[in-house]
Amino acid sequence: xxxxxxxxxxxxxxxxxxxxxxxxxxxxxxxxxxxxxxxxxxxxxxxxxxxxxxxxxxxxxxxxxxxxxxxxxxxxxxxxxxxxxxxxxxxxxxxxxxxxxxxxxxxxxxxxxxxxxxxxxxxxxxxxxxxxxxxxxxxxxxxxxxxxxxxxxxxxxxxxxxxxxxxxxxxxxxxxxxxxxxxxxxxxxxxxxxxxxxxxxxxxxxxxxxxxxxxxxxxxxxxxxxxxxxxxxxxxxxxxxxxxxxxxxxxxxxxxxxxxxxxxxxxxxxxxxxxxxxxxxxxxxxxxxxx
Amino acid sequence: xxxxxxxxxxxxxxxxxxxxxxxxxxxxxxxxxxxxxxxxxxxxxxxxxxxxxxxxxxxxxxxxxxxxxxxxxxxxxxxxxxxxxxxxxxxxxxxxxxxxxxxxxxxxxxxxxxxxxxxxxxxxxxxxxxxxxxxxxxxxxxxxxx
Ligand SMILES: Nc1ncnc2c1ncn2[C@@H]1O[C@H](COP(=O)(O)OP(=O)(O)OP(=O)(O)O)[C@@H](O)[C@H]1O
Ligand SMILES: [Mg+2]
Numbered sequence: 001x002x003x004x005x006x007x008x009x010x011x012x013x014x015x016x017x018x019x020x021x022x023x024x025x026x027x028x029x030x031x032x033x034x035x036x037x038x039x040x041x042x043x044x045x046x047x048x049x050x051x052x053x054x055x056x057x058x059x060x061x062x063x064x065x066x067x068x069x070x071x072x073x074x075x076x077x078x079x080x081x082x083x084x085x086x087x088x089x090x091x092x093x094x095x096x097x098x099x100x101x102x103x104x105x106x107x108x109x110x111x112x113x114x115x116x117x118x119x120x121x122x123x124x125x126x127x128x129x130x131x132x133x134x135x136x137x138x139x140x141x142x143x144x145x146x147x148x149x150x151x152x153x154x155x156x157x158x159x160x161x162x163x164x165x166x167x168x169x170x171x172x173x174x175x176x177x178x179x180x181x182x183x184x185x186x187x188x189x190x191x192x193x194x195x196x197x198x199x200x201x202x203x204x205x206x207x208x209x210x211x212x213x214x215x216x217x218x219x220x221x222x223x224x225x226x227x228x229x230x231x232x233x234x235x236x237x238x239x240x241x242x243x244x245x246x247x248x249x250x251x252x253x254x255x256x257x258x259x260x261x262x263x264x265x266x267x268x269x270x271x272x273x274x275x276x277x278x279x280x281x282x283x284x285x286x287x288x289x290x291x
Numbered sequence: 292x293x294x295x296x297x298x299x300x301x302x303x304x305x306x307x308x309x310x311x312x313x314x315x316x317x318x319x320x321x322x323x324x325x326x327x328x329x330x331x332x333x334x335x336x337x338x339x340x341x342x343x344x345x346x347x348x349x350x351x352x353x354x355x356x357x358x359x360x361x362x363x364x365x366x367x368x369x370x371x372x373x374x375x376x377x378x379x380x381x382x383x384x385x386x387x388x389x390x391x392x393x394x395x396x397x398x399x400x401x402x403x404x405x406x407x408x409x410x411x412x413x414x415x416x417x418x419x420x421x422x423x424x425x426x427x428x429x430x431x432x433x434x435x436x437x
Contacts, residue, residue, distance in 0.1 A: 181307050213314055213332070215339040216397040244332040251431070252336060252401035253387055 005122035008058035009108070009130065012123075013049055014108050021045030023103040028095040032086065033079045034191050044079075052130055061130040064137045076134075077141035090142060097138055101131040136166045157232050162188045164195040166279055171272050172201045172234075173265065177210030185221035196234045203272040204229050209240030220252045237261070239268035296403065299358070304342050304355050304371070305351045313342045313354055317369065320356050325427045334425050337405040340398035341371045341421050347392060349373025349419055358425060366407075366426040376427035381411060407432050 003011075006034045013020070024030050025041035034041035054068030054149070054249055057059060069076075083093045112120045160185070172195050174188060193202060205220065208214065214222075226236040239262045249255070262268040273280065302316055304308055317338040318363045321331045338354070345352040352373030359366045385403065390396035399421075403409040406423040413419040 133392070135317065179311055181310075183307075211336055212318075213339055215343070216395045216401060217337050217343060217396075220395050244329045247329055247334045248332045248405065251333060251404045252340075253397050254395070 004060060005119070005126040006056050006059055008123050009126045009259045010053050012108055012111055013053040013056065016111070017046055017049045020049050024100055027099050027103070029079065029083070029100065033082045039078045044075060044154070047075060050135065058128060059075065059125055062108060062113050062133060064140060069137050069262070073137065073141060076138045077145060080138050080142040084142065084145070090114055090139065093142060094135060094139060097135045101128060108147055118133050130277060163190050164190050166199055167205070168273065170200065170202045170276065171205070171269070172196065172199055173205040175207045175208060175210060180211055180218045180221055182221070186223070189225045192225060193228060193232055196232045198231060201234050204234045205239055205254060205268045205272065207240040207263070207268070208238060208243070214245050214249055216252065216254060219249070219256065223256065223259070237268045239263065300356050303328055303401045304345045304354055310339065310342050310346065314339050316356065320358070320369055324358055324367055327423070330425065330427070332423070333405040337402040338369055338424060340402040341369070341423070344398055345373045348385065349375035351356045353361040364426050364429065366424050368422065369425040372418065377415040377417055378413040379415045381413060382435045
């Protein structure tokens, strides 16, 4: 009666679907993910068994991209993600997955009591290959989850790293920090233009004290931002160009054209206040500042 | 001329993120060799220009860093190589303001002014290699008319 090991395993999975799912529901992985209802865990288990049977049917036990996995990929990803969120490392999730194999193997062995030793060995090997492929599928989805997380954090970082500060009526400032790549510059430009409109700002100070390198791309981004601000009716001042950067810009052949530059944010603010006709009186004996 | 031991490295240039590593690596290597702040900044900026060209026009490549010494002087040599389309007209590419990609066209010429030695080799279809060296404590190269 013994067919090929792959078909034997497929038939076994179909036949023992219910029992396998029942046993998995008691394993830590399913218990930890489906905390509310055991029935739900059993259902999820059945879906995974069905997928494995389909993959075996297609003879693709070694292929993590086999079509049979498609139906459960998302569910597996959710399970993996739930375990990562609970603080498990990738290696720990992987070993939780490994605990799914022994109960299935025991069932298989008890079904194959009549079979020859070679056939039993072949079927057990096929099953462990298949279960290994399942682990690979879960790990793949876990990794792409990780990549998605990194991408999300990067986006968040883009936003938090570009605050626009109102310094005075009609004066906003952006302290730029870190690498001004194209994506960052785009965000800076948009945030700045929005706040120019919102605050009805007439002056915007771009402070680059925290930008470690000003090369031709950064300079181009700065000039584009300045030009866009001008179109919105605001004049830009670039402050915080450190001496080493100023010298480098000269050698590189970069000049910021007609943009007003000041060495520090304080100087830039002083310049703008002067332009606006705001006088500053130094503190009197009682420490008050009058405007 | 012989190469000082250690501190040699090859960095991949495949993404914007790699450009960040390139800059950090050059800054560290230059600081270790005793470059002053201004010279570090110049070399890092030149590296940033050349690495971006490698990425944008060369389709990616590598940067090799190598400390060098000559008659007691210490220097840092950077080699950027790609297997991209190459540059047909080097003079045009080096001239300020020429760009084929919507840049400022200041990268190549600017990088040449920021370092002491500059050599570019490129064959259309075979890729581009740019090799630059700067020396600790040496005056900037005189401005040449172009
Ligand atoms: N590695 C390379 N492979 C192929 N072409 C290159 C390479 N490096 C530079 N070029 C060509 O030389 C031109 C000039 O380069 P350069 O760096 O001076 O200016 P850019 O990159 O266009 O602008 P930017 O001022 O932003 O650097 C490029 O537009 C490109 O056509
Ligand atoms: Mg360039």
